[in-house]
Amino acid sequence: MNQAVLQIENLRVTFNTPDGEVAAVNGIDLNINTGDCVGIVGESGSGKSQMFLAVMGLLASNGAVSGSVCLMGQELIDLPVNRLQAIRGNQVAMIFQDTMTSLAPHLRIERQLSEVLEVHRGMSRTQARAKSLEMLQAVRIPEAEKRLRQYPHELSGGMRQRVMIAMALLCDPQLLIADEPTTALDVTVQADVLDLFDELRRELGVAVVMITHDLGVVADICDSVAVMYAGRVVEQGAMREIFQSPQHPYTQGLLRSTPRVGSPVATMVEIPGQPPNLLAMPEGCAFRERCAYAMDLCASQRPSLASADGRPQRSKACHLNQLEAMSR
Amino acid sequence: MLSVRNLSVEFPVWGDNGKATLKAVNDVSFDLGEGEVLGIVGESGCGKSTLARAVLRLLPVSSGTVIWDGTDVTALRGSRNLRDFRRDVQVILQDPLGSLDPRMTIGQIIAEPLEILRPGLSRAERDVKVLDILARVGLRQQVLNRYPHEFSGGQCQRVGIARAMIVKPKMIVCDESVSALDVSVQAQIINLLNKLRKEFNLSLLFISHDLSVIRHISQRVMVLYLGKVMEIAPSAALFERPMHPYTKALISAVPVFDIGAETDVSDKVSRKRERLSSDMPSPINPPSGCVFRTRCPYTSERCAQQIPTLQSPVAGRTLACHHWQEIA
Numbered sequence: 001m002n003q004a005v006l007q008i009e010n011l012r013v014t015f016n017t018p019d020g021e022v023a024a025v026n027g028i029d030l031n032i033n034t035g036d037c038v039g040i041v042g043e044s045g046s047g048k049s050q051m052f053l054a055v056m057g058l059l060a061s062n063g064a065v066s067g068s069v070c071l072m073g074q075e076l077i078d079l080p081v082n083r084l085q086a087i088r089g090n091q092v093a094m095i096f097q098d099t100m101t102s103l104a105p106h107l108r109i110e111r112q113l114s115e116v117l118e119v120h121r122g123m124s125r126t127q128a129r130a131k132s133l134e135m136l137q138a139v140r141i142p143e144a145e146k147r148l149r150q151y152p153h154e155l156s157g158g159m160r161q162r163v164m165i166a167m168a169l170l171c172d173p174q175l176l177i178a179d180e181p182t183t184a185l186d187v188t189v190q191a192d193v194l195d196l197f198d199e200l201r202r203e204l205g206v207a208v209v210m211i212t213h214d215l216g217v218v219a220d221i222c223d224s225v226a227v228m229y230a231g232r233v234v235e236q237g238a239m240r241e242i243f244q245s246p247q248h249p250y251t252q253g254l255l256r257s258t259p260r261v262g263s264p265v266a267t268m269v270e271i272p273g274q275p276p277n278l279l280a281m282p283e284g285c286a287f288r289e290r291c292a293y294a295m296d297l298c299a300s301q302r303p304s305l306a307s308a309d310g311r312p313q314r315s316k317a318c319h320l321n322q323l324e325a326m327s328r
Numbered sequence: 329m330l331s332v333r334n335l336s337v338e339f340p341v342w343g344d345n346g347k348a349t350l351k352a353v354n355d356v357s358f359d360l361g362e363g364e365v366l367g368i369v370g371e372s373g374c375g376k377s378t379l380a381r382a383v384l385r386l387l388p389v390s391s392g393t394v395i396w397d398g399t400d401v402t403a404l405r406g407s408r409n410l411r412d413f414r415r416d417v418q419v420i421l422q423d424p425l426g427s428l429d430p431r432m433t434i435g436q437i438i439a440e441p442l443e444i445l446r447p448g449l450s451r452a453e454r455d456v457k458v459l460d461i462l463a464r465v466g467l468r469q470q471v472l473n474r475y476p477h478e479f480s481g482g483q484c485q486r487v488g489i490a491r492a493m494i495v496k497p498k499m500i501v502c503d504e505s506v507s508a509l510d511v512s513v514q515a516q517i518i519n520l521l522n523k524l525r526k527e528f529n530l531s532l533l534f535i536s537h538d539l540s541v542i543r544h545i546s547q548r549v550m551v552l553y554l555g556k557v558m559e560i561a562p563s564a565a566l567f568e569r570p571m572h573p574y575t576k577a578l579i580s581a582v583p584v585f586d587i588g589a590e591t592d593v594s595d596k597v598s599r600k601r602e603r604l605s606s607d608m609p610s611p612i613n614p615p616s617g618c619v620f621r622t623r624c625p626y627t628s629e630r631c632a633q634q635i636p637t638l639q640s641p642v643a644g645r646t647l648a649c650h651h652w653q654e655i656a
Contacts, residue, residue, distance in 0.1 A: 043510035043511065043512060044481075044510055156607045156608075157372075158607060159607070186371035186372055186537065186608075187371070187537070187539065187578060187581045187582055188371065188577060188578065188581045188604045189371075189607070190581065190583075191580075191581035191582075191583070192604075194583070213510065213511070214583070215511075215585050216582065216583030216584070216585050217583055218585070219583055219584065219585030220583040220584075220585075243585060253512060254511060254512065257511050257512050257514070257515035258511050258515075258540070258585075259514075259515075259518070259538075259540035259541050259543065259544040260540050260543075260585075261539050261540045261543055261567060261579060261582045261584070262584065267519055267522070268515040268518055268519055268544065269515065270512065270515040270516045270519055271512035271513075271515070271516075272516075274480050274482060274483070274513070275480075275510075275512075290512075
């Protein structure tokens with residue numbers, strides 16, 4: 001049952017820029033098994049999107065990847081584009097935040113969905129149409145017949161995101177990567193789309209990677225979480241454990257500084273300072289300049305990701321032995 | 329301080345049947361006291377930004393009045409007559425970088441409102457004020473000769489706040505002012521706004537789509553839907569006991585991640601969402617009667633025929649619903 005879908009080992013993504021080389025992702029290991037729903041949390045520039053663009057082979061032309069990415073046992077890094085093409089869409093699919101730019105504005109929904117099936121599955125138009133219709137119904141799009149004939153601009157944002165999900169699932173991929181899929185949606189629509197994700201992954205057994213900056217989204221549907229900061233994973237483990245007792249000061253800071261609908265406080269806990277400049281990364285721990293617990297050791301030695309509390313499923317990259325429990 | 333009465337803003341548009349009118353803001357009334365924070369919340373297209381622009385007199389008002397300090401500002405004509413109002417009422421926008429002129433230095437940006445609104449000041453007097461406000465928003469003097477693109481989003485938003493605060497306004501309209509920021513920085517900016525509000529006894533009209541931010545910063549909250557006021561209530565009361573079905577649905581759609589230590593790790597986060605059926609109707613052709621009825625779980629015949637008027641069933645709260653008694 002718990003078969004490995006994606007195994008990432010020591011992944012590095014660097015970009016050549018006029019100001020020098022920038023390491024957006026700096027040595028990441030991650031395992032995703034069938035049926036997992038993994039949340040990748042981090043702020044802008046933490047490398048969460050670049051990591052999975054690298055997995056998909058979709059980096060910008062000045063980007064370079066090293067390390068290993070295995071999808072269902074097959075190495076993806078440095079795979080020729082024609083072989084990658086057969087894997088993308090078939091075994092792994094990705095959906096993005098901005099649905100309006102992800103869909104071709106001049107093609108009807110039917111064409112966009114059918115094309116996937118014709119290219120990857122060699123279906124005829126009629127077959128492809130039938131399957132597309134079925135998929136639109138599976139993602140609970142009302143009046144699916146009518147939608148097939150419409151253009152993207154005629155649909156609402158929530159509807160377009162459903163079309164994207166339908167398109168991603170057309171070829172029964174083992175892995176679905178969703179990059180901020182609900183960020184552009186209103187909260188009531190977001191709730192619906194999150195419910196849909198949850199249902200689909202249970203029904204179809206597809207593993208889901210949910211890239212988001214929103215801890216609420218993670219708490220809603222993910223089983224496990226990796227928290228990223230400045231290109232590295234700083235804490236990883238089961239969602240509930242991490243939310244209940246974060247072990248990394250950054251995770252703790254994130255949880256504390258997020259306003260909640262349920263329990264307002266007089267002054268919000270802030271994480272001081274700004275995320276570090278990736279062009280001039282400090283020695284040692286990247287978070288130490290903003291960390292309340294920073295010690296001398298943090299400046300000289302970068303903490304590596306190691307198991308916390310002696311449990312293999314829970315890891316953190318911090319020199320602190322034990323972080324005090326969250327006080328609310 | 330601010331008293332808005334029966335404010336409507338209409339735009340001529342081309343609808344399906346030729347010329348039509350879009351009522352972006354429809355008969356909205358509210359008051360804002362000295363030093364008070366009124367949160368305005370609603371989904372995209374509910375008219376919250378249009379309302380802000382109308383209050384700021386950046387948009388022509390179709391009907392109704394905006395009384396500021398005893399003067400109806402909708403009747404003021406010409407920039408000279410508006411100068412006092414502009415000095416009293418400032419705005420902070422959403423896009424931190426986009427709302428700063430890329431060709432001006434931070435010093436010029438912050439000083440510009442003084443040049444326009446307090447032309448009597450000498451250069452030296454202006455400089456003193458710029459330095460003073462810079463310190464108050466937590467920026468160092470060295471930033472004065474630098475350009476916006478050199479700064480992060482959080483720092484740019486501090487510049488935006490300094491620019492608004494430099495003329496010592498009595499009220500600031502914050503239109504999604506923290507929405508573009510990462511959580512760790514968002515908390516810093518919210519705390520800064522709160523600090524300044526106390527120091528200067530500022531009134532804030534705080535617009536956001538983010539309910540947790542609204543809950544955190546506001547004393548009272550106004551919920552808008554399709555240009556109409558659904559409910560106005562003190563923040564704590566509104567979130568603890570929403571009395572309008574739309575407010576209730578909005579709040580229940582927010583993903584909850586307050587996973588307390590007392591919750592069992594194995595048990596799934598309970599999801600009791602009020603599902604809203606369908607998408608928001610077109611504002612060009614809103615439903616008859618109550619505008620929310622097409623998505624409301626409590627809807628009845630009466631809702632289609634009769635527009636619910638704002639009523640005050642509890643002191644300090646107003647809402648527009650025929651069925652509020654069934655909700656609580």
